[in-house]
Amino acid sequence: MRSLRDSSRTPHGSFQLVHIFEVAFTHIPVASQNRLYTTCSCSIMMTVLRVINPLNCLLAALIAPVLGLTGVSFTDLSDNLSPRAEICLPGSDCFINASMRWSAAIRPQFEAIVKVYTESDVQHTVRLASDNGIPFFAISGGHGTHQALNNVKGGIGILLRGLNKVTVRGDIASIGGGALIGEVTQSLKERGRETGKTLLLKTRCLYLKPLVAAGACDCVGYAAPLLGGGHGYLQGRYGLIADQLIQARVVLGNGTVVTTSKSRLPDLFWAIRGAGHNFGIATELKVKTYPRTLRTKNWTIAQFTFTGDALERIVGLSNDWLADPHPPVELSHTAAFGFDPLTNNMLIVQPVINVFVLWQGNSIPPEYTDPLRYLQPVSMSTRTTDFRGINAGLGADINGPVCQKDASHFQYGVTSRKWDVDGVRKAFSTFSNAPEWLRNSFVILEAYGWEAVEKKSDAATAFSQRRDRAIFAPIITYSNNACLDALANEFGKRLRDQMVESIESNGGDANAYINYARGDEDLKDIYGANYARLTELKAKYDPGRKFVFYNPLPMP
Known part of the structure; x- marks a missing residue:
């Protein structure tokens, strides 16, 4: 023994x-x-x-x-x-x-x-x-x-880290349930293919999706974003990360293992694509992959830094892009505001806004950069790289600063059809008054392509927010200190709740993105119209309620 x-x-x-x-x-x-x-x-x-x-x-x-x-x-x-x-x-x-x-x-x-x-x-x-x-x-x-x-x-x-094997046969990859995104992307890069990943902006990992998809943050597990739907840079072309899933091996709460796909236990297959944390432990995922070509292998990233007075014009421009009925599949854009002492007056510290325009290709069409130049940014830069270059450049490789485990973080996620300008301004004002110990925090405004995502109905998988094109995501960061946890969480919830209240007061619908949810949200804001069916499946596949530590569904 x-x-x-x-x-x-x-x-x-x-x-x-x-x-x-x-x-x-x-x-x-x-x-x-x-x-x-x-x-x-x-x-x-x-x-x-x-x-x-x-x-x-x-x-x-x-x-x-x-x-x-x-x-x-x-x-x-x-x-x-x-x-x-x-x-x-x-x-x-x-x-x-x-x-x-x-x-x-x-x-x-x-x-x-x-x-x-x-x-x-x-x-x-x-x-x-x-x-x-x-x-x-x-x-x-x-x-x-x-x-x-x-x-x-x-x-x-x-x-699960020992279950990190990645194998590729044709256009299908078999990915172990413990594989990290960096392991998946490296393995597929060696074979001239790609699948789901993540991108880091400053100190935050944004869950991406497959080329299926784009990005960085090598230290995030691959399975978890997929089980929650999974957004990403190529979703306009291919759909969500969960849309790439072909088959999964899942250990249920009683220790039995099942194989699920469209033809085998199809109700479970439906459920794990958007609410998968409720039903079992995924030990192997088979997903679609796509060849990298000369046209698709590179990404160009333009970064613009603004002061807070440009906020409404930036958000308005983003809403114009989100309203395009046929946006280019190469385009993704996102913004983040946070404190940056290098671009602030030493006596008056205010948040700055970083806007990132990402284009799959060697150059960005000027109609997506000229409007931002017109707003007179404090600084701007452009570079072209591949996915691995994005990782290293943003500190999101496995040994990069973003992957270090020495700080405390809370994250929150509000999704909506478009940006609520009033809500973003209220959040920015609240964030501007953050105490000094919270000034490593930031707020991300994520927006990706949506054509392939919205071609499927909300009932196609358990992920019910396919019509939401904007994700408001505060990331509260501070030095590890248990005595500050309650105060930090209160501050993050205030930012989130201000956004929800503003969206709803202006006639919009605010939902909670499962992969960023804090845990005190209404579950119907996470699971939407699929809530009732999911509770029935919870009773069927997890009758003992063993999986209750991540947005757990109740019994019907």
């Missing part, structure tokens, strides 16, 4: 409590010790009804895994796992590394993290958790910021 550091079992012999504390604490890295002390200090600061001794708080954090919260031994699971699989228990370097997330403000509490390498590993882990009433969820890139993830207490994380 493989060696297993099973600290969830009570050790043999008579140990003094202090000795357990001393041994456990000395084996925790200094950074982790500091995080535990910070948690205790925060408890003291935020609790007025009782006083918590920092030592007791530290002891509780350390002793829980020693004594075991579930009474379940992982030895039997270890015997059934593949040779490379590993069970990481609290206090080990393996556990600390596996539990790190893009947002340090998302803190699920695990009793163990299982690093899986085969589909069978996933099945055995799910069965152990399900049979013993232990919460679990799958991890690939670890970028989700949904608030329900913090509801995991004494759970098991299933780290």
